[in-house]
Amino acid sequence: MTFNRYISLRMVVEIVGAVCCALLLLFQNNLVGVIATAVVAVLWIVGEVLVFLVLDRQDPRRDELSDKHQSDAMQFALTTMIAVLILLGFVYTMLALLQPGMHQIRPMTLPTLAMAALALSDARYLWLEHQGAKGDDDED
Template sequence: MTFNRYICFRAILESIGAIACMLMALIGNNLLGVIVAAIAALLWIGGEVWGMTVFRRQNPRRDELSDMHQSAAMQFALVSLVGILVIVGFIYTTLNLIDRSIVHIIPPMLLPALAMCALAISDIRYLWLEHDAGTEGDDED
């Protein structure tokens, strides 16, 4: 398995976790959302440990272009997450100012959903940058 294929599987798992958390935020069943998110997180952690042990030994990634792509992807995900959090905060603040009779509370599962979504965005952006670069090597999918 190549590093890029591993990143693709990781992005899929993170997307499933984000969708599960978002559905639980919309449905309102936070216990089920926590269980699904915990399972996704444990699979993600297991994959990270496996990836670190396998890819450090077999296919070390030390080229500058890949490092630049990882850095750009993380910065993109961070800026996206901060932007979304600002928008969500602004919406809920505005709702509370408009209708003072009902307190609008941000669903607890929304924050883990946004965090997992940011991780997936980072991985997808990295794969996009790697694909656009057209680097030749054994990690190209």
Template sequence: MTFNRYIAFRMITELIGAAACITQVYYNNNLNGIIITGVIALVWILGEIWTVIVFNRANPRTDELSDMHQYSAYRFAMLTLVIALTIIGFAGMLYTLVTRVPIEVGPMVLPSLAMLALAIADARYLWLEHDGTSGGDDED
């Protein structure tokens, strides 16, 4: 199993975790929502454990280009998360000013965005490792 495949599997499990958080945003106060979220979260937890145990990536590769790509990917994800939070906050403020109705953001929105940011970081890393659109590949 290559490191890039490990990152791809990790990205998929992070997307499942984000789906669990988003499900709880929409089904916040009823038993069905908690059950659905619990099932999705269980799949996410099992996926994370399976990815770590089966692929055993205790010592990922550490060449300079890969490290630079990981740094760039996480910086990109952090910037994306900050932009998303700014847009949500600004839109909520404008909505409140126009309608005079306060807006509430559910407590699971932030964990949902954080899980999506992790998945975005992994996707960006894989894109950088494959040289974007030029078709190159930096695989071991």
């Protein structure tokens, strides 16, 4: 298994986690949301340990990833998440000004955004690797 394939599998797990968190956000069930988030986190940790064992390297990320692509992908995801949080804050501020009453952000909003940011970072990394290598995998 190559590292890019692992990143794509991890991205799928993160997308499933983000969808689960978003559904729980809509259903307003925080206990089930915490349990689902914990299950996704355990799957993510198992994947990290598995890639360490399968690739059999001391530091698989440093050996396998392009540092520039990884940095660019993480900066892109962070910038996007900050923009979404600013937009969310602006919407709730305007909502409080226009409609009197109590408006609060649900607790599952942040786990949903965090899982989406992780998936976005992996997708951006794979896109950058595909652009840089013209479709070649990192171990071929």
